[in-house]
Amino acid sequence: MKTTVDRSSPWGQRLYFEGHEFDGMMDEVRLKAGQQTIVPGRGVDVEAIFEKVYKVVPDYVDLPEGVLGKTVFHRDGRFEVLLNRELADEAESDPVARRRLRATGAHECAHVVEHGHLHLVDSLTLSLFGETEPPAPKVLCRQESVANFGYDGQWWEYQANRGMASLLLPKRLLGDAVQELLGSKRYRSMDEAVRAGELEGMIREIMRIFDVSMRLVTYRLQELGTLPKSSDQTTLAMEARE
Numbered sequence: 001m002k003t004t005v006d007r008s009s010p011w012g013q014r015l016y017f018e019g020h021e022f023d024g025m026m027d028e029v030r031l032k033a034g035q036q037t038i039v040p041g042r043g044v045d046v047e048a049i050f051e052k053v054y055k056v057v058p059d060y061v062d063l064p065e066g067v068l069g070k071t072v073f074h075r076d077g078r079f080e081v082l083l084n085r086e087l088a089d090e091a092e093s094d095p096v097a098r099r100r101l102r103a104t105g106a107h108e109c110a111h112v113v114e115h116g117h118l119h120l121v122d123s124l125t126l127s128l129f130g131e132t133e134p135p136a137p138k139v140l141c142r143q144e145s146v147a148n149f150g151y152d153g154q155w156w157e158y159q160a161n162r163g164m165a166s167l168l169l170p171k172r173l174l175g176d177a178v179q180e181l182l183g184s185k186r187y188r189s190m191d192e193a194v195r196a197g198e199l200e201g202m203i204r205e206i207m208r209i210f211d212v213s214m215r216l217v218t219y220r221l222q223e224l225g226t227l228p229k230s231s232d233q234t235t236l237a238m239e240a241r242e
Contacts, residue, residue, distance in 0.1 A: 011118045014155060017162075019223075025113050026166040029053055043211035044168050046105040050081060054112065058105060060085040069104040071111050073119035081108050099213045103164060110163025115156055168212050169220045177209055178202075178226060190226050199227075 001021060006014035017025075030037060030044065033052040037045040050056045058081040063070060068087060072080040083104060090097035178190065181202050187193045193202055206217045221227035 009156070013118070015114070015118075015159070017114070017159060019162075022159075022162045022166045023171050026110070026163055027170060029109070029113050030167065030170065038170075038173065040209055041211065043102065043209070044106070044170070046102060046109055046167070049109060049167075050105075054079075056081060058083050058108075060088045062086070068100070069108045071108045073116060075119060077116070079112060079116065079119075081105070081112075083108070096213075099207075099211060099216075102168065102211060103213065103216065106164040106167045107160045109167060110160040111156070114159055114163055165216060165220045165223065168216065169206075169210055171224060174206070174210070174220065174224070175226075177206055178221070181205055190221070191228065194228065 002016040004014050004016070006012065029049060033045075033049040037048045037052070039045065047058060050058055056079065061082050061084075063082065063084045068084045070082040072082070083101065087097055087101050087104070091101040092098075182189070182193065185193065185198060185202075187196070187198070190199075190202075193199055203214055203217050203221075206212075207214055210217075218227065222229045
């Protein structure tokens with residue numbers, strides 16, 4: 001990780017992570033929670049990570065329109081995770097909403113892992129505020145930001161999405177799943193599956209195993225170099241209904 005001055009950011013500084021650092025950070029926090037947090041067909045249990053690692057239970061509340069999640073950081077290291085109650089209600093019966101809710105929780109978890117230390121203030125500084133601490137900073141995560149893997153100028157949201165992808169689709173486990181699927185169809189590579197017109201079916205199976213969206217699976221496979229970024233089938237997979 002590198003840090004530079006950035007007056008336009010909420011913290012007056014900017015963090016830079018190498019690609020492998022996202023996998024390392026998310027693997028570490030997932031291992032702290034225990035391997036039981038990963039269940040085939042249900043994916044990574046993000047709420048269990050919050051509870052086991054941070055002793056925090058996400059709360060489902062009414063949030064402003066278009067806001068899927070919010071993390072409130074306190075200067076002493078505590079934080080609160082708030083998720084959209086309406087989305088949670090939809091998730092009870094709608095698989096698309098359930099996957100969006102899971103992505104939102106993982107996005108907030110990535111903020112905690114990657115950016116939580118930016119909110120810390122030492123006890124000496126806190127004492128200057130007397131009995132109270134300065135206002136707790138908030139990170140609002142809007143619908144257009146969560147699982148949007150393009151860069152829109154808010155580097156902290158881009159990084160949270162990178163972390164979310166690493167958390168919900170662990171590199172090693174995803175690689176194992178891809179190899180098993182390829183082997184079951186006797187393909188030597190994803191390129192062969194693409195040429196055979198099997199891409200969407202394989203992506204849907206990975207969606208089922210990890211309980212994530214098609215867009216997330218496609219992005220992660222491209223990020224890891226498993227799937228070509230430019231092909232007709234890749235484009236169709238990105239645009240397909242989930």
